[in-house]
Amino acid sequence: MLRMSTLFVRTLRDDPADAEVASHRLLARAGYIRRVAPGGFSWLPLGWLVFRNLERIVREEMDAAGFQEVHFPALLPREPYEATGRWTEYGDNMFRLQDRRGADFLLAPTHEEMFTLLVKDVYNSYKDLPVSLYQIQTKYRDEARPRAGLLRGREFVMKDSYSFDIDDSGLDASYATHRAAYISLFERLELPYVIVSAMSGAMGGSASEEFLAPMDVGEDTFIRCTSCDFAANVEAVVTPAPRPIAIEGLATAVVHDTPDTPTITTLVDFVNSNGAMRHPDRDWTAADTLKNVVIKLRHPDGTIEPLTIGVPGDRDVDMKRLEAQVAPAEPEPFTEEDFAAHPSLVKGYIGPGVLGTEGTSGIRYLVDPRVVTGTAWITGANQRGNHVINLVAGRDFQPDGTIEAAEIRGGDTCPACGSEVEIARGIELAHIFQLGRQYAEALDLTVQNENGRPVVPTMGSYGVGVSRCLAAIAEVNHDDIGLCWPREIAPADIHLVIAGKESGPQREAAETLAAELEAGGLRVLLDDRVKVSPGVRFKDAELIGVPTIAVAGRGVADETNPTIEVKDRRTGDRKDVPLAEVVTYLREVCASN
Template sequence: MLRMSTLFLRTLRDDPADAEVASHRLLVRAGYIRRAAPGGFSWLPLGWIVFQNLERVVREEMDAAGFQEVHFPALLPKEPYELTGRWTEYGDNLFRLKDRRGADFLLAPTHEEMFTLLVKDLYGSYKDLPVSLYQIQTKYRDEARPRAGLLRGREFVMKDSYSFDIDDAGLQDSYDAHRAAYISLFERLELPYVIVSAMSGAMGGSASEEFLAPMDVGEDTFVRCTSCDFAANVEAVATSAPDAIPFDELPAAVVHDTPDTPTIATLVDCVNAADELRHPSRDWTAADTLKNVVVNVRQPDGSVEPLAIGLPGDREVDMKRLEAQLSPGVPEPFAEADFAKHPTLVKGYIGPGVLGTDNSSEIRYLVDPRIVDGTAWITGADTTGNHVINLTAGRDFTADGTIEAAEVRAGDACPNCGADVEIARGIELAHIFQLGRKYAEALELTVQNENGRPVTPTMGSYGVGVSRALAAIAEHSHDDIGLCWPREIAPADIHIVMAGKEGGPQRPAAEQLAATLEEAGLRILFDDRVKVSPGVRFKDAELIGVPTIAVVGRGVADEENPTIEVKDRRTGDRVDIPLADAVDHLIALCQP
């Protein structure tokens, strides 16, 4: 039994000034966590109970699915991460340190290498597979910008699983098993989620989905169809390309003077204002223009190459989408000095005429998938103050390929069914993907097949942010006055509030109720504090968020028909229950 008279807890009346999102604000105010370091939090007794409850639920679901738990050091030597390339590829987000002899170590951001080496260490036969292992551990990432409390720390707890299979069919089965386990987990945690297609990012790999909790505080943007069940992270949305248009009827491309038109807006105004440039039947819009953006792409080995991207002028480059496409390369701005090195690029008037590896700029040129053969564009003529009209793809220019870098907008066509898509934000709860053989090959994990030949297993990777999920639950399940935990992870089943004069019948009644319920197996948080006004007890109970609040107060003073008040934290509904029935009533409430 947790007695508030002795519980290590101090609730705060005011919101902490540095907390913006509800979960952070309330977890600090209610005495669950304290900030201890940039991006790091200490867990207080109430918080640690909730955390461990959550961890237990995760563990139960994993074990039920037949996955086995292991545990690794967080402090790891560099060598395995060098073999897979991640010592460098992971970049600044990796915490690196040296031991007293100067040897390089890291604090693990994830443990793919260690799982792979562990299987290599012990298993050698196809008969040993499949196997799925998991860990629940603290991970370290030197985030450029930790924020929103537990939602994005530099130190956080992750449950990650890895599957090892002999072939693609087995991998698919393992993937499906994890997907099912995660659905079961999030249902049990009463967390809303959407499963979206995703990019595998820095981990490498192919088939990939994310579980997002659809909430505005989330950092991920995803797209979903208003008609069918398509949903994807915005990074993974494939633009549906229109059919190619025959060239036969299309007018020839003509270069025109368009003075002082370095931007799309000025260009559109200019071509609509000049009679000889006007569209025969309507006004030109930004969507008729072809915008060419040049960036530098830096690879992990430090090499830098320029890349030109062509996209309809009414769309911006979405940096997240672009980065996902270029990974592990990262885009950097194309600076004035870079323009100086490429005199064929005329800032504000760059056109496909000079772009492409076969043209004068020798810069790789990738275009938006909408720019199919036969589409005609107003675009830069590569000399200051000039644009070309009706420059037609496939006839007048050819790109080196396509790239998904243009922003996705609400109302765009669903790649699946063509209906409008909508855009929403979500918290990334989990990410599952098929890693393939990248790690197994790099670390030389092989097993023998039926013929005694070595074969490389294929792997899957499945992560759940445990500390983040706790914050997401708080984010999903709270109101203006405090938290409302799902019973399974709540710090207690019943919060007993004693309200009445010391010396009255309330204390003995509350003490006995608490003891009886505890004996019956319920978890009790008992506000037995003296010299604390009733208002404070009620406010604290609502802030702390135990799902059921039992008030032992004036009702028990009625000698004829003593009652207690039972309040549902989430709905606010209160009912008076005869004291004699209270135990049975409360026990019944806590049955699943």
């Protein structure tokens, strides 16, 4: 039994000044966590209770799915990460340190290498597969900017699983098993979630989905359809391409003098106010223009390649989408010096005429999927002060291919049903993806097949942010005055408040009741403090957020029909229950939610 009189906690009347989001604010104010460094938190008894409840649930769900728990050090040597290239590729986000002899170590941001090596150590036959292993481990990432309390820390707890299969169909099955296990987990946690298709990012791999809890404090932007159930990370959105248009009969391309029109806005104004260039039926808009953006790609081997991207002029290039498309290469800005080295590129007037590997510039030219054959564009004529109107794709120029780099906007067409999408924010609770064989190959993991030949297993990677989920649960389960935990997560089942004098019938009744409840398997937090006014007890109970609050107060003093008040923290519903029946009643309440 927890007793407020001795519980190591001090609730705060005011919000901590450095806490912005509700979860951080309330967890700090209710005495669950204390910040000790940016992105680093201490857990107090109440916090540790709820954390362990969550951890237990995660563990139960993983075990139920047939995964086996292991545990690695967080402090790891450099060599395995050297072998996979991540010692260098991970960059500033990895905490690195040296031992007294100067040997390099790291605080693991993720554990692919360890799992791969462990399987390599222990298993050597195809008969051993498939296998899925997981751990619940503290991870370290030197985030450029930790924020929002537990939502983005530099030290945080993650449950990460890895599956090992002999072939692709096995990987598909393991992926499906994990996906189902995560659905079961988030349903149990009563966390709202959407599953969005995602890019696997720097980890490599193919199939990839994220579980996002849609809420404004989330940092991930995703789109979802307003009418069907499509949802996707912006980086993974595939733009629906319009149908090609027949080229026959389209107006011929004409070059016009367009002085002082280096930007899309100036260009559109110019062509609308110049009779010869006006559209026959309407005003031109920025969407009629084709903007050609030059960047440089830095490939992993260090080579630099220029690249031109053509997008409709009303859209910017989204750097995140671009990066996801060109990974593992990294985009870099095209500088004045670069323009000087490519005289065929006239800054502000770049057009398809010189672009493409077959063009005079020899620079690869990728366009937005909307630029299909037969579409006509106003675009640069590759001479200062000149643009061309009615330049038709497939007739007047041939791009080298398409690229998903244009920004996504609310109102864009849903790739699944053709309706409109909207932009939303979410917290990334989990990320599952098919890793493939890259880690196994890099670390030389093989097993023997039926013929005694070595084969490289294929892997899947599946992470859940445990401490982040705790914060997300708090975000979803609170109101203006405090937290209201789901029962499985809550630090107790019943918060029993004594509202009476230091010694009196209330205290006696509460002590007896608490003991009976505990004997019946319920977890009780008894507010047995003395010299604390009832108001403080009620406020604290509401702040701490145990789902059921029971009050031993004036109802107890009714000699003919003594009662205990039982209040639902979330709904505020209250009911006076006869003292003789209250144990049964509370058991039922706790069993039903």
